[in-house]
Amino acid sequence: MLKHKYCYAATGIILHMSNENILIKITPPETQVALVSNGILKEICIERNLSKGLVGNIFIGKIVRVLPGMQSAFIDIGSEKTGFLHVADVYQAKSKDNENSLIPLEKILYAGQYILVQVLKEPIGTKGARLTTYISLVGRNLVYLPNEKNNIAISQKITDLQERNLLKDKLEQVLFPQNISGGFILRTASHDANHEDFAQDVKYLTKTWEKICSIPKLKIGIVNKELPLSFKICRDTKNIDAIHIDNKNSYEELKEFLGIYMPYMQNIVHLYQSPQDIFSLYSVEEEIQKILHRRVELKSGGFLIIDQTEAMVTIDVNTGAYIGKTSFADTILKINLEASEEISRQLRLRNLGGIIIIDFIDMHKEGHHDIVLSSLKQALSYDRAKTHVHGFTALGLVEMTRKRTRDSISHTICASCETCAGTGLVKTLQTVCYDILHEISRQAQQFKPTSFKIVAHPNIIQRFLQEDRIYLKETSSNISKEIYLQSQNFIRPDMYDIILIN
Numbered sequence: 066m067l068k069h070k071y072c073y074a075a076t077g078i079i080l081h082m083s084n085e086n087i088l089i090k091i092t093p094p095e096t097q098v099a100l101v102s103n104g105i106l107k108e109i110c111i112e113r114n115l116s117k118g119l120v121g122n123i124f125i126g127k128i129v130r131v132l133p134g135m136q137s138a139f140i141d142i143g144s145e146k147t148g149f150l151h152v153a154d155v156y157q158a159k160s161k162d163n164e165n166s167l168i169p170l171e172k173i174l175y176a177g178q179y180i181l182v183q184v185l186k187e188p189i190g191t192k193g194a195r196l197t198t199y200i201s202l203v204g205r206n207l208v209y210l211p212n213e214k215n216n217i218a219i220s221q222k223i224t225d226l227q228e229r230n231l232l233k234d235k236l237e238q239v240l241f242p243q244n245i246s247g248g249f250i251l252r253t254a255s256h257d258a259n260h261e262d263f264a265q266d267v268k269y270l271t272k273t274w275e276k277i278c279s280i281p282k283l284k285i286g287i288v289n290k291e292l293p294l295s296f297k298i299c300r301d302t303k304n305i306d307a308i309h310i311d312n313k314n315s316y317e318e319l320k321e322f323l324g325i326y327m328p329y330m331q332n333i334v335h336l337y338q339s340p341q342d343i344f345s346l347y348s349v350e351e352e353i354q355k356i357l358h359r360r361v362e363l364k365s366g367g368f369l370i371i372d373q374t375e376a377m378v379t380i381d382v383n384t385g386a387y388i389g390k391t392s393f394a395d396t397i398l399k400i401n402l403e404a405s406e407e408i409s410r411q412l413r414l415r416n417l418g419g420i421i422i423i424d425f426i427d428m429h430k431e432g433h434h435d436i437v438l439s440s441l442k443q444a445l446s447y448d449r450a451k452t453h454v455h456g457f458t459a460l461g462l463v464e465m466t467r468k469r470t471r472d473s474i475s476h477t478i479c480a481s482c483e484t485c486a487g488t489g490l491v492k493t494l495q496t497v498c499y500d501i502l503h504e505i506s507r508q509a510q511q512f513k514p515t516s517f518k519i520v521a522h523p524n525i526i527q528r529f530l531q532e533d534r535i536y537l538k539e540t541s542s543n544i545s546k547e548i549y550l551q552s553q554n555f556i557r558p559d560m561y562d563i564i565l566i567n
Contacts, residue, residue: 084102084103084306085100085101085102085103085302085304085305085306085307086100086101086102086305086306086307086308086309087099087100087101087298087299087302087305087307087308087309088100088101088309088337088343088344088347088349089295089298089308089309089310089311089312089315089319089343090311090342090343090344091295091310091311091312091315093114094113094114094115095111095112095113095114096111096112096293096294096295096315097109097110097111097112097344098110098111098112098294098295098298099344099347099349100298100302101347101349105410106347106348106349106352106414107410107413107414107447108413108414109349109352109353109356109414109474110294110298110416111294111474111477111478112293112294113477118187118291118294118471119144119184119187119188119194120184120185120186120187120291120471121183121184121203121291122183122184122287122289122290122291123181123182123183123184123200123277123287123288123289124142124143124181124182124183124184124285124286124287124288125179125180125181125280125282125283125284125285125286125288126140126141126142126143126148126179126180126181126182126196126285127140127141127177127178127179127180127285128140128141128174128175128176128177128178128179128180129141129147129176130176131170131171131174131175131176133169133170133171136151136152136167136169136170137149137150137151137152137170138150138170138174139193140180140182140196141285142182142184142194142196142285142287143285143286143287144188144193144194145188146188146191146192146193146194147193148182148184148193148194148195148196149192149193149194149195149196150182150196150197150198152167152169152170153167154185154195154196154197154198154199155170155173155174155197155198156198156199156212157173157198158170158173179282179283179284179285180198180282181198181200181277181282181288182196182197182198183196183197183198183199183200183201184196185197186469186471187471187472189469189471189472189476190375198212199212199213200212200274200277202270202273202274202289203252203300204252204266204269204270204326205252205254205262205266205300205326205327206251206252206254206255206258206262206263206266207236207249207250207251207252207255207263207266207267207270208249208250208252209247209248209249209267209270209271209274210247210248210249210250211246211247211274212247213247213248214248215245215246215247215248216248216249217233217236217237217248217249217250217251218248218249218250218251219232219233219250219251220250220251220252220253220255222253222446223251223253223255223256228256232251232255232256232258233251235258235259235260235263236249236251236263238260239260239263239264239267240267243267245267245271247274249267253303254301254303265326266326269326273289276289277289292322295310295315295319296319296322299319299322299323299327299330300326300327301449302449305330305333306333307333307335308330308333308334308335309335309337309343310334310335310336310337311336311337311338311343313336316334316336319334320334352414353474353478356414356415356474356475357475357478357479359371359372361407361411362385363385363400363403363404363407364403365385365399365400365403366384366385366386367382367383367384367385367386367400367403367404368383368385369381369382369383369404369407369408369411370383371411371415371417373415373417373473373475376419376420377419377420377421377422378417378418378419378420378421378422379421379422379423379424380408380411380421380422380423380424381424382400382401382404382423382424382425382426383426384396384397384400384426394428394429394430394433397426397427397428397433398428398430398433398436398437400426401425401426401428401433401437402436402437402440404425405425405437405440405441405444406440406444408423408441408444409441409444409445409447409448410444412445412448412452412467413448413450414474415473415474415475416471416472416473416474417467417469417473418450418466418467418468418469418473419466419467419469420464420466421464421465421466421467422462422463422464423441423462423463423465424461424462424463425437425461425463427461434457438454438456438457438463441454441463441465442454445465448467450467450468450469451467451468452465452466452467452468453465453466483557484557484559491558491559492559494524494525494528494558495528495532495533497521497525497558497559497561498525498528498529498533498536499533499536500561501519501521501525501561501563502533502536502537502540504563505517505519505540505544505548505563506540506543506544508563508565509544509546510544512565514546514565514566514567515546515547515566515567516546516547516548516549516566517546517547517548517549517563517564517565517566518548518549518550518551518563518564518566519548519549519550519551519561519562519563519564520551520553520556520561520562520563520564521550521551521552521553521556521560521561521562522552522553522554522556522557522558522560522561523552523553523554524558525558525561526550526551526552529550530550549566
């Protein structure tokens with residue numbers, strides 16, 4: 066963790082590290098980007114060359130089948146799993162007479178039809194990518210919606226009414242002479258944009274759309290790719306003081322990209338040339354390892370337990386070793402406030418999304434619930450992903466949602482354990498031994514062999530020779546068959562083989 070303004074590399078090179086830094090580590094198989102704020106890792110993103118994210122990519126897809134009962138369609142976009150398109154995400158389904166009503170999907174789409182779609186959400190688990198026909202092209206300051214009516218929307222994070230009106234006027238002055246169709250959204254980053262910034266974005270976005278439209282919709286394939294991870298992070302992250310990248314070719318490409326779209330950021334990009342790994346230098350690797358643990362320690366002595374399931378993420382706040390120095394109510398409040406800050410950080414670090422349930426420590430003092438809720442919302446306000454806090458339920462749990470567009474970090478870099486299949490639980494040696502005895506009794510009745518041989522892990526065999534020796538003997542007596550034991554070092558403790566001897 067960074068503690069000083071200057072960090073000394075092994076070669077004696079001094080890196081000027083300021084408050085907000087982007088660290089980009091390029092290796093042949095993947096790109097890793099870390100956002101470090103005041104010496105604390107806030108976000109880590111990983112893009113692997115063999116499994117690059119699909120969100121934002123635009124495809125020509127072929128409809129495999131339409132499901133009228135679900136008002137959905139499955140679409141082949143050339144990936145391993147077919148994409149999923151719901152009627153609410155189909156631009157053509159809007160009724161011309163009533164925008165609030167939708168035309169049935171089976172009246173618009175049919176199997177075998179080619180269609181232009183964009184990926185909204187990555188394939189997650191067994192689910193294919195979520196698709197939409199509402200195409201959006203993202204620039205530094207603007208989002209272009211070519212299929213929408215001529216309209217200008219503004220990011221909700223720009224709250225000042227005067228500023229909103231001024232920005233809208235600037236964009237209208239750029240758009241009006243060109244008679245450009247479609248809608249535009251002013252991004253949060255546009256708060257200090259000028260006419261030239263808007264003109265550059267409009268030119269880039271409209272040309273990109275023209276290129277997409279010129280491609281014949283005759284075969285499945287990608288027609289527009291999202292920017293590489295390092296470009297996208299630099300484009301979407303505001304108030305950055307320095308960008309450090311450890312690959313010369315990527316450094317030059319990033320400088321060229323920024324020179325075209327964000328020339329004012331060129332001077333903050335630095336080539337990291339120390340022989341020491343850029344992530345090791347700033348303890349990023351250690352933080353990545355911590356992300357894989359359920360338990361997160363708080364400075365006060367309390368801790369969080371984070372569990373990710375298919376349906377939701379649950380976070381439990383515990384007092385741990387913290388006993389406080391004042392009243393019990395104030396002690397609980399302090400832990401919950403610290404937890405709200407850390408929860409926001411962990412959601413970004415782990416890229417957790419969907420439904421999130423937080424079990425703060427019970428608070429009974431009036432006003433403390435509001436203080437904690439306000440602290441949580443404030444901490445989440447720095448998150449690029451869209452979040453919504455619904456408040457405390459009758460059971461004292463906080464319900465919130467965070468937009469999920471790609472797999473969590475743990476799903477990206479880990480796989481389910483082959484032994485426990487991701488449950489975190491394995492059968493005890495005692496249970497495995499009893500399962501073996503049950504199975505022998507069943508097979509003795511069904512197949513009538515002369516004897517049995519149990520092939521199992523040495524620990525299982527050892528248990529049959531000691532603690533469960535009497536049960537093995539009784540089973541052999543009950544079925545009137547000999548039971549032999551064979552130890553196998555290369556078999557898992559929960560696995561076994563029962564050989565029938567005739």
